[in-house]
Amino acid sequence: MPLIYHKNLSKGGELGFWQIEETETYFLDRLELFPSEIHQLSKIKGRLRLEWLASRWLLHTMSGRTLRGACLKDEYGKPYLTDSDFNISISHSWNIVSIMAAPYGIGVDIQREVEKIVRIEKKFIRPVEKESLQEGTKIPHLHIYWGAKEALYKAYGRKKLGFVRHIHVDPFVYNLSIGQTTAAIHKESYHAYFDVFYEKVAECYMVYVIEK
Numbered sequence: 001m002p003l004i005y006h007k008n009l010s011k012g013g014e015l016g017f018w019q020i021e022e023t024e025t026y027f028l029d030r031l032e033l034f035p036s037e038i039h040q041l042s043k044i045k046g047r048l049r050l051e052w053l054a055s056r057w058l059l060h061t062m063s064g065r066t067l068r069g070a071c072l073k074d075e076y077g078k079p080y081l082t083d084s085d086f087n088i089s090i091s092h093s094w095n096i097v098s099i100m101a102a103p104y105g106i107g108v109d110i111q112r113e114v115e116k117i118v119r120i121e122k123k124f125i126r127p128v129e130k131e132s133l134q135e136g137t138k139i140p141h142l143h144i145y146w147g148a149k150e151a152l153y154k155a156y157g158r159k160k161l162g163f164v165r166h167i168h169v170d171p172f173v174y175n176l177s178i179g180q181t182t183a184a185i186h187k188e189s190y191h192a193y194f195d196v197f198y199e200k201v202a203e204c205y206m207v208y209v210i211e212k
């Protein structure tokens with residue numbers, strides 16, 4: 001399946017979705033994996049292998065490069081592209097993978113709707129954020145808050161970041177199709193501010209963040 005969603009962002013950034021309908025062989029025949037990538041893939045089992053391969057193919061497709069660079073992980077598990085100054089963020093949900101790449105701080109998250117998100121609400125929603133929830137749109141609204149905080153966690157990229165304590169999403173009125181808000185990360189001496197964008201794409205809630 002080709003790229004099903006592609007968006008050019010400011011200052012050279014890009015965002016893309018790939019719907020997986022291929023087999024592992026499809027991607028392996030097209031990706032010339034580096035030894036470090038082969039080693040990384042050998043540790044992945046089941047469906048995650050296909051998502052891993054699809055994300056690397058999508059990243060290469062979006063790059064427009066003839067020769068691909070290795071997509072590896074740093075000491076904190078954050079993906080990066082060798083021989084590139086671009087930041088990389090990866091997300092996947094069921095048969096959809098998403099890649100965001102830009103020469104500035106970014107993060108992306110995609111997820112299918114699940115009713116059980118209300119059970120973990122206290123783990124990621126601050127009181128001021130909770131006040132913005134409306135009964136009729138509570139579940140999708142929660143998915144946007146969760147997606148924003150996942151995307152901000154990825155943008156930070158150093159783990160040990162509390163979704164309630166350190167990640168603050170400015171309350172917003174949920175829009176059924178597309179919308180935006182702002183957010184900040186405050187942890188000790190680290191302070192960063194972001195624009196947050198959300199949209200429904202291919203039955204997934206997609207949220208991405210761009211550092212100001």
